Amino acid sequence: MSANRVVYIVLTSTGTYLSKLIQFYTKASLNHASIAFDRELKEVYSFGRKNAANPFLAGLVREDYSSPFFHSSHCAIYTLTVTSEQYNQMHHLVRDMMKRQHTYKYHLLGLIGVMLNVELRRENAYFCSQFVSTVLGHGGALPVRKPAHLVTPGDFEKTEILKEEYRGSLWDYTCKSSERSVRTKTTSMDRVKAHIIS
Numbered sequence: 001m002s003a004n005r006v007v008y009i010v011l012t013s014t015g016t017y018l019s020k021l022i023q024f025y026t027k028a029s030l031n032h033a034s035i036a037f038d039r040e041l042k043e044v045y046s047f048g049r050k051n052a053a054n055p056f057l058a059g060l061v062r063e064d065y066s067s068p069f070f071h072s073s074h075c076a077i078y079t080l081t082v083t084s085e086q087y088n089q090m091h092h093l094v095r096d097m098m099k100r101q102h103t104y105k106y107h108l109l110g111l112i113g114v115m116l117n118v119e120l121r122r123e124n125a126y127f128c129s130q131f132v133s134t135v136l137g138h139g140g141a142l143p144v145r146k147p148a149h150l151v152t153p154g155d156f157e158k159t160e161i162l163k164e165e166y167r168g169s170l171w172d173y174t175c176k177s178s179e180r181s182v183r184t185k186t187t188s189m190d191r192v193k194a195h196i197i198s
Helices: 017-026 084-099 108-116 128-138 153-158 170-197
Strands: 004-013 032-036 044-051 054-063 074-083 163-169
Touching (some): 004 153, 032 153, 054 084, 074 084
């Protein structure tokens, strides 16, 4: 029987003009969705700005939460327990997409489709929550019962399938995660030294 793994759905408020525009429509405070494959949020992917200073250059990105761009962001972090096979399917899809990262674009037109409740297709283009939903669906894990092209970040907050693990400052969470990681490594080293000495 396969061991279970965990994927993380991270919702954030970035305070950008696009985020505020989406918030005006959705009335939700957290309007950016990402998927992470580790608790410390070191491996996080989404569709967003490729350059924090340039809102017009956007697409598939690996997000760096240590960047000043995220320092004032609030977040909600949700977990979804999946099988190892599901985890690997999702992870491999994202890694394969990252190999062709330059071919993917931000699907701004798709946001209009959400408002109109229709699918406006564009090849190799996604908006953030559409991407997260697509990746989850690829692994056969669908916490939101909607087509990916209609999923909003707020839909992840409403589903009972996801478990909320944290809500608050993204900066505080990443700092505490780094501290936990250091403590874990130190404890592991101490155990190794104790074993060698004994």
